[in-house]
Amino acid sequence: xxxxxxxxxxxxxxxxxxxxxxxxxxxxxxxxxxxxxxxxxxxxxxxxxxxxxxxxxxxxxxxxxxxxxxxxxxxxxxxxxxxxxxxxxxxxxxxxxxxxxxxxxxxxxxxxxxxxxxxxxxxxxxxxxxxxxxxxxxxxxxxxxxxxxxxxxxxxxxxxxxxxxxxxxxxxxxxxxxxxxxxxxxxxxxxxxxxxxxxxxxxxxxxxxxxxxxxxxxxxxxxxxxxxxxxxxxxxxxxxxxxxxxxxxxxxxxxxxxxxxxxxxxxxxxxxxxxx
Amino acid sequence: xxxxxxxxxxxxxxxxxxxxxxxxxxxxxxxxxxxxxxxxxxxxxxxxxxxxxxxxxxxxxxxxxxxxxxxxxxxxxxxxxxxxxxxxxxxxxxxxxxxxxxxxxxxxxxxxxxxxxxxxxxxxxxxxxxxxxxxxxxxxxxxxxxxxxxxxxxxxxxxxxxxxxxxxxxxxxxxxxxxxxxxxxxxxxxxxxxxxxxxxxxxxxxxxxxxxxxxxxxxxxxxxxxxxxxxxxxxxxxxxxxxxxxxxxxxxxxxxxxxxxxxxxxxxxxxxxxxxxxxxxxxxxxxxxxxxxxxxxxxxxxxxxxxxxxxxxxxxxxxxxxxxxxxxxxxxxxxxxxxxxxxxxxxx
Numbered sequence: 001x002x003x004x005x006x007x008x009x010x011x012x013x014x015x016x017x018x019x020x021x022x023x024x025x026x027x028x029x030x031x032x033x034x035x036x037x038x039x040x041x042x043x044x045x046x047x048x049x050x051x052x053x054x055x056x057x058x059x060x061x062x063x064x065x066x067x068x069x070x071x072x073x074x075x076x077x078x079x080x081x082x083x084x085x086x087x088x089x090x091x092x093x094x095x096x097x098x099x100x101x102x103x104x105x106x107x108x109x110x111x112x113x114x115x116x117x118x119x120x121x122x123x124x125x126x127x128x129x130x131x132x133x134x135x136x137x138x139x140x141x142x143x144x145x146x147x148x149x150x151x152x153x154x155x156x157x158x159x160x161x162x163x164x165x166x167x168x169x170x171x172x173x174x175x176x177x178x179x180x181x182x183x184x185x186x187x188x189x190x191x192x193x194x195x196x197x198x199x200x201x202x203x204x205x206x207x208x209x210x211x212x213x214x215x216x217x218x219x220x221x222x223x224x225x226x227x228x229x230x231x232x233x234x235x236x237x238x239x240x241x242x243x244x245x246x247x248x249x250x251x252x253x254x255x256x257x258x259x260x261x262x263x264x265x266x267x268x269x270x271x272x273x274x275x276x
Numbered sequence: 277x278x279x280x281x282x283x284x285x286x287x288x289x290x291x292x293x294x295x296x297x298x299x300x301x302x303x304x305x306x307x308x309x310x311x312x313x314x315x316x317x318x319x320x321x322x323x324x325x326x327x328x329x330x331x332x333x334x335x336x337x338x339x340x341x342x343x344x345x346x347x348x349x350x351x352x353x354x355x356x357x358x359x360x361x362x363x364x365x366x367x368x369x370x371x372x373x374x375x376x377x378x379x380x381x382x383x384x385x386x387x388x389x390x391x392x393x394x395x396x397x398x399x400x401x402x403x404x405x406x407x408x409x410x411x412x413x414x415x416x417x418x419x420x421x422x423x424x425x426x427x428x429x430x431x432x433x434x435x436x437x438x439x440x441x442x443x444x445x446x447x448x449x450x451x452x453x454x455x456x457x458x459x460x461x462x463x464x465x466x467x468x469x470x471x472x473x474x475x476x477x478x479x480x481x482x483x484x485x486x487x488x489x490x491x492x493x494x495x496x497x498x499x500x501x502x503x504x505x506x507x508x509x510x511x512x513x514x515x516x517x518x519x520x521x522x523x524x525x526x527x528x529x530x531x532x533x534x535x536x537x538x539x540x541x542x543x544x545x546x547x548x549x550x551x552x553x554x555x556x557x558x559x560x561x562x563x564x565x566x567x568x569x570x571x572x573x574x575x576x577x578x579x580x581x582x583x584x585x586x587x588x589x590x591x592x593x594x595x596x597x598x599x600x601x602x603x604x605x606x607x608x609x610x611x612x613x614x615x616x617x618x619x620x621x622x623x624x
Contacts, residue, residue, distance in 0.1 A: 109347070118346035119420075126416040130427075133420040134346045135408065138357075142348025 004053065008266055009090045010046060011059040011157070012100025015171055018245055018255035019100075020058060023048060032060070039065030039082075041089040048259045051267050059089045063102065069149030070156050079156050087160045096165040096269060098226075098262060101153050103171040106146040107248055110174060110206050111181070112191045113198040122205050131202070136209070143210045151217050158221050165269060168218055168225045169258065170211045172250040174203035176238030181247040188247065204237055226265070229257035298561050299580060303551045304588035309503055311589040315437040316340035318363035322370045322444020324509035324552065324573065329362055331582045335590050339363070340436055343428035358407055363436070364428045367404045370444040372487040372536070373457045373479060374403075379491050382429035383498075391451055391458070392418060393467025400466035402451075402458060411466065433495050436502055442552070443533040444509045446479045447517055447525070461517075476517045478529075484536045492544065503546040505589070506537045510556035512571050530557070550588065552581045 010019060020027065023046055035042035039062060046056035067082030090097060109117070118134035119127035127133050134142075150168075158166050175181055178197050185192055215225035232243035232254050245251035250258065285291045286305050293301065311317060318340050319329040332339040343364040345354035358365050369375050380386045391402030398411030399418050404425075412418040433439075449461045452475050463469030479487075488506075495502055508530060516525035534553055541549035556565045556577050563570070565577025573581075 114347060116344060116347040121414060121417055121420070126414075127420045129420075129423070131420075131424070132346055133417065133424050134349065135417065136413070138346070138349055138353065141350070141353070142346075145348060 005055050006053060006095040006266075006269075007055050007057065007091055007093055008096040008098070008262070009057045009059060009094040010098045010100060010169075010262070011061075011087075011090055012169075013061055013063045013102070014249055015100040015103060015169070016058060016060050018250045018252050019046070019258065020060065022252035022255040023259060024058065027060075035060055035065075036062045041065075041086055043089055048263055051263050054266050057091055057094070059086075061086045061089070066101075066153075069102075070152035071148070072152045072155060077152065077155055077159060079152075079159075083153065083156060084160070087157060090157075090161070092161075094161065094164055096167065096266060097157060097161055098167045098169050098265075099154050099157055100169045100171075101157075102150045106143070106206070106210060107188075109142075109146060110203050111188055111198060111247065113196040115195065117198065117202075119202050120205065120209075122208065124205070124208070125201070128199060128201060139206075140209060140213060143206060143213065147210050147214055147217075150214060154218055154223055155221055158223055166221075166223045167265060168214060168223055170214065170225065170228060171248070172239045172243070172254060173207050173228050173233065174200060174238055175241055175244045175247060176200050176234045176236060177241040177244075180241035180244060184244070184246045186246045186248065200236070200238055208237075224265075226258075226261055229254065229261055231257050293560055298564070302587070303555055303584050307588050308545060308548050309438075309589075310591055311335075311337050311438060312591070313337055316435060317438045317440060318342070318432050318436040319440045319442075320362050320364075320366060320369045320375065321440075321442025321507075322509040322511070323368050324444065324511050325368075325440070325442035325507075326361055327573075327578045327582065328440050328442065328507075328585070329360075331578075331585075335582075335586045337590065340432075342432045342436075343425060356409055363432055365404065365407055365425050366429065367407050368444070368459055369441075370459055371446065371448045371457060371479060372443060372484045372491075373448065374459060375441065376487040376491050377403075377457060378429060379433060379494060382426045382433065383494070388419075388422065388426065389454070390422070391454075391456060391462075393462060395466050402462065402467065403456070405460065405465035405467070433502070434498050436499070438503050438505060439495075440505045440507070442507050442509050443484075443537055444511075445513065446484065446529040446532050447513065448477055448479065449474050449517075450477050451475075478518060479532075481532050481535055484532065485539060488536060488540050489543075492540075492547070503548070504540075504544070505548045505550050506540060507550040508533045508537050508553040510553045510573060510577075514571070548589075550585060552585075555581050555584060 010016060024044060027042055027044065031042040041059050041061035043057060043059050046058045048056055065082060066086045067080030070080060070083055071078045118132035120134050120136045120139040121127045122136060154166065154168050178200070181197055182192065218225060232240055232250065234240050239250065243250055243254040286302060313336050315338065317332055317337055319325055329339050340363055341360045343359065345357065345359035349357070354360065358367055366378055369378060381388055381390065392415065393400040393402045393405060395411065399415060400411045401407060401418055401422055408421065412421070449458045450456065451458070452473055461469060462474050492504065512526035513522055513529060516522045518525045520528070530553060537549050541547045555561070556573055565574050565580065566572070567574050
């Protein structure tokens with residue numbers, strides 16, 4: 001890379017699929033399967049069509065290949081070696097790294113209407129009538145059980161690339177259409193059959209709580225957070241089914257809007273930066 | 277020949293109380309029914325009732341906790357929120373009138389306009405002032421939690437097999453007008469005392485018995501098979517609002533409750549009385565189960581009560597309960613966990 005070009009990277013697992021569909025296409029040499037089978041991340045060029053002076057790359061990995069979830073305990077980062085190897089697949093000179101890592105931890109909690117789950121109130125409204133209630137503080141403590149690995153993973157990225165801009169890309173908000181979720185249950189079909197799908201309002205409340213908390217906890221590390229692309233959302237704030245892939249992810253159209261967000265963010269950094 | 281010739285040994289003081297060690301006396305030689313692991317056993321009552329709830333599982337019985345902590349709440353936090361302390365999160369139900377109004381609220385027999393106490397922008401359920409430490413942020417939160425709670429209470433009384441109720445107090449504070457009874461005097465656990473709104477009552481035998489009969493009859497209408505075990509807490513009052521010295525007021529209160537419990541059990545085939553009060557509070561125990569404050573019951577005393585309970589109600593005496601080594605540290609820790617809002621009446 002010449003000195004007048006900056007590199008940016010998108011690293012992630014399943015949340016990166018839509019991006020690869022939209023901007024890369026089928027990976028050469030059966031790259032996707034190889035990454036999943038061997039645990040060695042698939043990497044390649046990522047062309048978002050701009051902004052000028054930037055050159056992109058993707059790093060796609062299978063989450064289990066990154067080892068057990070890292071932890072931040074008492075201010076100390078406990079990092080599995082496997083994650084270190086995965087992060088090592090990001091180009092060392094990457095000036096801005098967008099993390100789409102993890103996020104699957106809250107999938108079951110956010111989707112399946114386990115009767116032991118409770119609702120809570122937030123600034124958008126009260127808890128649902130007829131639902132077990134819990135305080136927002138208790139809900140946050142619960143949400144952190146599945147948000148903590150995300151925080152630790154992105155902090156690990158920060159540690160690996162101390163001179164890079166690090167940006168957390170949240171998973172898409174919950175899909176509003178239950179019909180779409182039922183039609184695309186992925187591996188949750190049996191659980192949906194047993195318990196049903198958690199009402200959209202509850203899923204959205206959980207999502208908002210988690211993403212707001214994530215952003216607040218990452219900010220002190222100098223890690224920015226994006227918001228989900230507004231164009232992919234329903235008026236209520238959920239993911240429109242036209243932008244969904246399966247029951248949890250964004251599709252190539254979502255990725256297109258995300259790509260615009262990435263470009264806009266890179267523009268704020270300015271182009272043509274000396275090598276980092 | 278006279279009637280006493282046919283009485284069993286337990287009917288004679290000289291053959292039993294005078295002749296045996298306190299720990300060897302059988303306080304409940306026969307029961308109308310037994311408890312088995314398959315039964316859903318629910319608990320409620322004063323703070324002493326928490327010991328019942330704590331120990332049932334150690335006899336191989338099921339303490340049916342109908343109101344479970346939400347997913348994601350740690351065991352320690354669940355305990356703080358009083359999940360599992362009793363079968364539902366009603367906290368201590370000290371008076372029979374409280375039990376009656378709980379049933380009335382749960383089954384929609386009175387509108388849920390229960391009093392709300394406030395303290396520094398936080399809201400407290402007047403009928404469960406310490407159920408949510410620190411209170412609620414909004415009235416909507418308080419009402420949502422309460423609605424879920426009452427739905428669980430409804431389920432409890434509709435489905436449970438045996439209801440163990442410990443009668444605790446006759447003294448209470450009521451909201452003038454509505455007649456709603458508070459578990460503790462407003463201003464002690466939360467909120468402020470208002471002499472214009474909050475009145476003192478010392479319930480008497482007829483009305484306590486009438487309340488208990490009302491609850492039994494109502495619940496029998498929705499759950500005809502539910503049986504009762506009633507007992508009287510041996511723990512004296514922390515403080516009295518009467519003119520009497522607290523020990524005199526306690527004697528009155530316990531005597532009334534003991535009489536109500538006995539009458540209630542005698543009147544119904546599906547109701548049993550269990551003598552917790554006698555095991556701990558009889559003069560013949562020489563106060564051996566009292567803690568240093570001469571009020572609280574020691575873990576050893578609780579153990580005696582529950583050993584008798586298991587011997588009476590559990591086939592085979594609850595397994596090795598009688599012979600089990602007493603984990604004093606564990607019992608002490610459990611005792612320290614007992615939530616007793618009444619203590620707040622004596623707060624300096």
